[in-house]
Amino acid sequence: MPKVLIVEDEPLIRLLLEQTLEGFEDHGVEVLTVDNGLDAVEMIRAERPALVLLDVMMPKMNGFEVCSFVKQQLHMNDVYIIMLTSKGQEQDKLKAIEAGTDEYITKPFSIQEVADRVAAALKIRI
Amino acid sequence: MIMSKLFKKTLLIIIVLFAVIALTTLISSGWNLYHDLTEEYKSKGTAIASSIAGSSVETLLNRDASTVQAMIDQFTEIIGVSYVFVVDAQGEIISHTFIPNVPDEILKIQTSKNVAPTDLHIRGRGDFIDISSPIVEGAVGYVHVGMDKGIIMSQLQAAMIRQIYLLSLIFIVSVAAAYVFVNRVSQPLNKLTEYSRKLAQHDFTAQVEIRSKDEVGLLADTMQSMAIELSEVFERYELALKDAIIELQNTLAYLTTVIDHMADGLLVSDIDGIITHVNPALSSMFGMRESDLMGKSCREVFGDDLAEIIQQSRRNPEAVYTTEIGLAGGRVGKAVATGIQHGYFPLEGTEKGIGSVILIRDITSEKEVDRMKTDFISTVSHELRTPLTSVKGFTEIIKKKLEEDILKLVVAHDRKSERAIKRVRDNINIILSESERLTTLIDDLLDIAKLESGKVVWKMERISINEVISRAHDATSALFDKKGLVFIRRIDESLPEFIGDRDKLIQVVINLLANAVKFTPAGTVTCSAVRRNGELLVSVIDSGIGIAEGDRASIFEKFKQAGDTLTDKPRGTGLGLPICKQIIEHHGGRIWVESETGKGSIFSFTLPLSIASPVEAAASMR
Numbered sequence: 001m002p003k004v005l006i007v008e009d010e011p012l013i014r015l016l017l018e019q020t021l022e023g024f025e026d027h028g029v030e031v032l033t034v035d036n037g038l039d040a041v042e043m044i045r046a047e048r049p050a051l052v053l054l055d056v057m058m059p060k061m062n063g064f065e066v067c068s069f070v071k072q073q074l075h076m077n078d079v080y081i082i083m084l085t086s087k088g089q090e091q092d093k094l095k096a097i098e099a100g101t102d103e104y105i106t107k108p109f110s111i112q113e114v115a116d117r118v119a120a121a122l123k124i125r126i
Numbered sequence: 127m128i129m130s131k132l133f134k135k136t137l138l139i140i141i142v143l144f145a146v147i148a149l150t151t152l153i154s155s156g157w158n159l160y161h162d163l164t165e166e167y168k169s170k171g172t173a174i175a176s177s178i179a180g181s182s183v184e185t186l187l188n189r190d191a192s193t194v195q196a197m198i199d200q201f202t203e204i205i206g207v208s209y210v211f212v213v214d215a216q217g218e219i220i221s222h223t224f225i226p227n228v229p230d231e232i233l234k235i236q237t238s239k240n241v242a243p244t245d246l247h248i249r250g251r252g253d254f255i256d257i258s259s260p261i262v263e264g265a266v267g268y269v270h271v272g273m274d275k276g277i278i279m280s281q282l283q284a285a286m287i288r289q290i291y292l293l294s295l296i297f298i299v300s301v302a303a304a305y306v307f308v309n310r311v312s313q314p315l316n317k318l319t320e321y322s323r324k325l326a327q328h329d330f331t332a333q334v335e336i337r338s339k340d341e342v343g344l345l346a347d348t349m350q351s352m353a354i355e356l357s358e359v360f361e362r363y364e365l366a367l368k369d370a371i372i373e374l375q376n377t378l379a380y381l382t383t384v385i386d387h388m389a390d391g392l393l394v395s396d397i398d399g400i401i402t403h404v405n406p407a408l409s410s411m412f413g414m415r416e417s418d419l420m421g422k423s424c425r426e427v428f429g430d431d432l433a434e435i436i437q438q439s440r441r442n443p444e445a446v447y448t449t450e451i452g453l454a455g456g457r458v459g460k461a462v463a464t465g466i467q468h469g470y471f472p473l474e475g476t477e478k479g480i481g482s483v484i485l486i487r488d489i490t491s492e493k494e495v496d497r498m499k500t501d502f503i504s505t506v507s508h509e510l511r512t513p514l515t516s517v518k519g520f521t522e523i524i525k526k527k528l529e530e531d532i533l534k535l536v537v538a539h540d541r542k543s544e545r546a547i548k549r550v551r552d553n554i555n556i557i558l559s560e561s562e563r564l565t566t567l568i569d570d571l572l573d574i575a576k577l578e579s580g581k582v583v584w585k586m587e588r589i590s591i592n593e594v595i596s597r598a599h600d601a602t603s604a605l606f607d608k609k610g611l612v613f614i615r616r617i618d619e620s621l622p623e624f625i626g627d628r629d630k631l632i633q634v635v636i637n638l639l640a641n642a643v644k645f646t647p648a649g650t651v652t653c654s655a656v657r658r659n660g661e662l663l664v665s666v667i668d669s670g671i672g673i674a675e676g677d678r679a680s681i682f683e684k685f686k687q688a689g690d691t692l693t694d695k696p697r698g699t700g701l702g703l704p705i706c707k708q709i710i711e712h713h714g715g716r717i718w719v720e721s722e723t724g725k726g727s728i729f730s731f732t733l734p735l736s737i738a739s740p741v742e743a744a745a746s747m748r
Contacts, residue, residue, distance in 0.1 A: 010512050010516075012512075012513075012516040012520075013512060013515055013516060013519075016515070016516055016519040016520055016523070019520075019523050020519070020523070086508060086511060091583070107511055107512075107515050108511055108514050108515035108518055108519075108561075108565050109515065109519070110518070110519075110522065111519045111522045111523060111526075112522065
């Protein structure tokens with residue numbers, strides 16, 4: 001049963017992402033959420049999600065750090081990471097790629113785009 | 127004593143003249159005298175000969191040689207008579223006065239019956255005139271008298287010498303007279319010369335004492351009055367000059383004061399980039415003393431950036447070049463350089479400019495404000511993004527749920543509920559499109575803030591305009607389809623690749639295409655790319671409503687959309703074209719619009735094709 005982890009400190013955005021991925025639960029996808037980077041690392045290590053939607057700006061540990069820790073320290077390359085960067089912040093995109101992310105979506109995002117990308121990454125047809 | 131030049135000339139003329147006169151007089155009088163004396167001697171000789179002939183008939187007939195001898199001997203006493211001899215009819219010499227014997231030349235002529243005087247040269251005795259007179263018509267013989275020519279010559283010589291003495295005397299007297307006369311004329315002239323020399327040395331107090339009434343006196347008077355007038359003129363000019371100098375000094379002092387009290391730094395460099403003038407503001411900006419700056423090379427003191435714009439301004443004095451420059455104490459200055467043109471200083475030279483004037487303003491606080499503004503915009507945009515993402519996302523979810531799950535549950539098909547469904551649907555779409563617009567506005571705001579503050583990372587690489595236009599068209603094709611407009615591509619396929627930022631240029635073309643679609647109700651939108659004057663010229667041509675003349679200049683300014691904001695619905699962020707302008711100018715190109723109200727607009731931009739130019743352009747933009 002594939003798991004998807006949402007890492008987002010803003011409650012409303014977290015809620016929005018949760019609702020966006022509601023439809024995936026019918027396809028046997030389990031949606032997990034955390035609101036900071038440290039918990040995210042713990043959760044990834046414990047749950048081994050198939051996909052992580054990872055926000056950049058977060059307390060304790062930011063998205064880049066989480067991403068590079070998972071990919072480079074834990075060598076969990078089978079975890080597909082989609083980072084949520086801010087549009088127009090060129091440096092963020094570069095940093096995300098350096099950190100080893102698989103993909104990035106710029107904020108503000110369209111929920112349809114998020115749903116499509118997640119579906120593609122999990123090879124699920126909705 | 128130095129002879130005056132005038133006298134020298136006069137003397138020369140006198141000598142030449144005198145020589146000619148003396149020579150002609152001598153020759154003519156000598157000739158005349160010679161003639162007269164010869165004639166005199168001839169008649170004298172003839173008289174003697176006839177007298178001898180008359181008185182000696184008897185003697186001759188008697189052939190009394192000794193008597194004849196005695197008679198003829200006495201005639202030789204007469205001055206001029208050199209010899210006398212008598213010949214008989216047979217030509218034999220009866221007697222003669224030759225000592226010791228008759229010379230051969232006499233023997234040759236004695237037989238001659240000719241009685242005309244004959245010139246005769248006797249060797250060893252000299253020249254003679256031989257005069258013969260017949261005795262009894264030649265029946266008895268002839269008397270020959272020889273008159274000595276030597277005496278004629280000596281008399282002639284004596285006369286000539288006398289004449290030469292006389293002429294010399296006249297010559298000396300005339301030279302003396304000429305000297306006195308010339309001196310009298312040249313002395314006042316010398317004085318005048320001396321006087322005019324003094325005048326030439328501006329000594330107007332000098333006096334000349336010539337009281338004569340002739341032309342020289344007149345000239346002296348004229349010169350004196352001229353000198354007085356000259357001195358007055360000089361005095362007037364000197365006064366005027368003094369005034370002018372004072373005025374000039376005042377103006378200069380005024381200008382210097384103005385320059386010295388300028389808040390901006392002023393720097394003047396000559397054609398070789400050597401500092402020729404600085405004001406106190408400039409010295410203190412760089413924390414240097416004026417004496418440390420003067421005469422130094424700009425490149426050496428202020429670095430390459432400033433030296434570069436100075437060089438550019440010199441090459442093109444009409445243009446203004448700017449750069450930023452570090453000041454003392456970590457402050458930042460903006461330098462503006464312009465070339466000094468020949469207008470005020472008509473100098474020769476091949477180069478157009480004769481130097482540069484550079485103004486430097488401390489823009490540290492402006493930069494700080496600018497940075498704060500950029501930071502502010504960036505923070506605000508960031509803060510706005512999160513709620514905006516929620517609004518947009520939740521609305522999308524609401525819409526989806528509404529369409530998929532809720533609306534189909536509505537069973538009542540009365541008009542009221544149908545209208546309510548339409549309202550809800552429309553309003554949700556409005557929320558979505560408005561949040562979309564808000565998103566674009568925030569993105570654009572952030573873009574322009576970053577472009578203006580130079581925080582954009584440019585990815586300059588080799589790109590083709592074909593690709594840029596294709597990708598821009600792909601991104602906007604949905605807009606074309608929605609309005610049913612036709613997109614026409616007119617791209618010169620032979621265009622070379624150039625250096626630019628692909629994504630930014632795609633953004634520009636997308637913006638222009640989206641604008642064209644937005645303002646074209648029906649018809650076509652053409653995108654063309656050609657090479658012109660070594661540049662790439664890209665145009666987006668629409669057949670839309672056009673832009674009123676008054677709006678054309680301002681549409682590239684921030685938040686200046688064409689049209690009246692009170693009556694017209696805003697249709698964009700008002701930042702699209704300013705962003706395009708920033709991007710194109712960063713590439714060293716230009717962007718402009720041509721339009722005719724009701725017929726359409728042409729938005730064009732150029733990009734330099736040479737590889738080096740974008741870098742150079744970027745350098746000049748700093």
